Amino acid sequence: MAAKAKPRVGIVGAGIAGLRCADILIQNGARVTILEARGRIGGRVHQSEIAGHLVDLGPNWIHGTEENPIMDIADATKTIARDPEGRNISISCDGQLVDEQLTTKAAEFIWTTIEKAFEYSNHHGDSIPVERSLFDFIQEHVQKTNFSDKEKKLCLDSCKLWGAYVGDPIERQSLKFFRLEECIDGNNYFVASTYKRILEHVAKTALAQADIRFKQHVIKIEAPQIDGKHQVKVTTASGDIHDFDELVVTCPLGWLKRNTEAFHPRLPDRLLEAIKSISYGRLEKVYITFPEAFWNTDSNDTAHNKQPSANPVFAQFLEPTYTSHPKDIQWNQECLSLASLPTPCAHPTLLFYTYGPCATNIVEQIADLVEGSEKYNQVLTTILEPFYSKLPGYNPTSTSCKPTSILATRWQKDPYAGNGSYCNFQVDLTTGDKDIEALRSGVGLGPERGIWFAGEHTAPFVALGTTTGAYWSGERAAVQVCGKVGLGRIGVGVARDDSLPSASAGGK
Ligand SMILES: Cc1cc2nc3c(=O)[nH]c(=O)nc-3n(C[C@H](O)[C@H](O)[C@H](O)COP(=O)(O)OP(=O)(O)OC[C@H]3O[C@@H](n4cnc5c(N)ncnc54)[C@H](O)[C@@H]3O)c2cc1C
Incomplete structure (x- = not known):
């Protein structure tokens, strides 16, 4: 037969x-x-090179380390992935380094409130009006605190950078469906290699x-x-x-x-x-490499496993008044220092995350430019120099502070990526x-x-x-x-049940 x-x-x-x-x-x-x-x-999921270093143009985080098959694959393939803990700095709207105790206080408030927003969305989703946003929720909560007006403003300015997790401004993030942004339990790991x-x-x-x-x-x-x-x-x-x-x-x-x-x-x-x-969200990235990590002013370098270093890992630039940008577009930025990655992955590069209308505007500015051309580098430097020049150690006359390479993503111009980054609500x-x-x-x-x-x-x-x-x-x-x-089901992992809400916060 x-x-x-x-x-x-x-x-x-x-x-x-x-x-x-x-x-x-x-x-x-x-x-x-x-x-x-x-x-x-x-x-x-795609990589490219900048100044001889391989970097991810799409994802570079593993969201949630517990019972996450991607984490298991990272372990099995000896992929280097870490929670990039360390010093976080904020640059105020007028370009000054924010007092670090205040930055920590605002960050703690935001993470706690994000957790509360997940819980609220999970338990009251049906009754939350469709027009209520994540920002509305945070705004209401900050008003209930006994923070000073300056602290409240810092919390509200900082929380807007959550836009980089969802790929659009949080004033548009549905509170009703915020629970759909909740991630697997565990840490968020940066995939260094x-x-x-x-x-x-x-x-x-x-x-x-x-x-x-x-x-x-x-x-x-x-x-x-x-x-x-x-x-x-x-x-x-x-x-x-x-x-x-x-x-x-x-x-x-x-x-x-x-x-x-x-x-x-x-x-x-x-x-x-x-x-x-x-x-469908709009997250984009810009990698910008320098001759050396000029922002690492503390010679005590964690990459060599000494004492904890005071070098910045994350920098947040709150809505800036010190650089011109299109009216009605939020222009706040966030960057991660890739010099903080473990050896041998560390390199003197800043990874900027841009999102929403700002990301669209940047992509439009470079849409027709050849990657690496003088004009391409000039456009991106003009956009980012106002930000990286606020980092510690910056000296306008030093060659260490002049970028050597810049690489920006253009997912919004890519029809096979759906002209954007990933779904949002x-x-x-x-x-x-x-x-x-x-x-x-x-x-x-x-x-x-x-x-x-x-x-x-x-x-x-x-x-x-x-x-x-x-x-x-x-x-x-x-x-x-x-x-x-009528085939079998060999090789399929543990079944997942959507009715079980996860407890951890974290976006993309
Ligand atoms: C900038 C950015 C940052 C991100 N950061 C993270 C992160 O840190 N962590 C994380 O977990 N996720 C992140 N993501 C999301 C993650 O990349 C996606 O969830 C995941 O890669 C999607 O995989 P997929 O197979 O669903 O889609 P895709 O990877 O898009 O695969 C779809 C495939 O279909 C092909 N295709 C499309 N149209 C056609 C067609 N008409 N005919 C034939 N082929 C077609 C495409 O070329 C593509 O190869 C990020 C995404 C972006 C863009």
């Missing part, structure tokens, strides 16, 4: 979700083809056993019912057509928002509503949790027509918008397909 043919499963996208999905499907006996628009794997080996590990099975087709930009996904049976037909921009029994679509939410008409027949209304309702959202559940279950699409969604925007609630969430979503979609076509 002839053996039963292996089901043919297509996956659109070779990011973490697609690669993990392929891994599980292959382990369970499916024949897997991955159609990837780019000429590489990884999607938003980059996500490179983590990606290689996740991709191993797919690279060895899937049929990966690069430069295959999918433009049409059809699911006709023929003789009561569905079939999935995928067309790429180059005109190639691929037929599958089942298809997993891992294109980012931002891509789905712009390409709902790629699906034939039309996507079910519930899925269209979900795609429209959830927002903004005010006026009414059914955010149900929207995510609809995308996961593929209501009216997966069981009926063989098309399933995966990707960070379909992750378990505790991991939405993260690499861990993308990884779990790939597993989940593989299990859905296996269940439907």
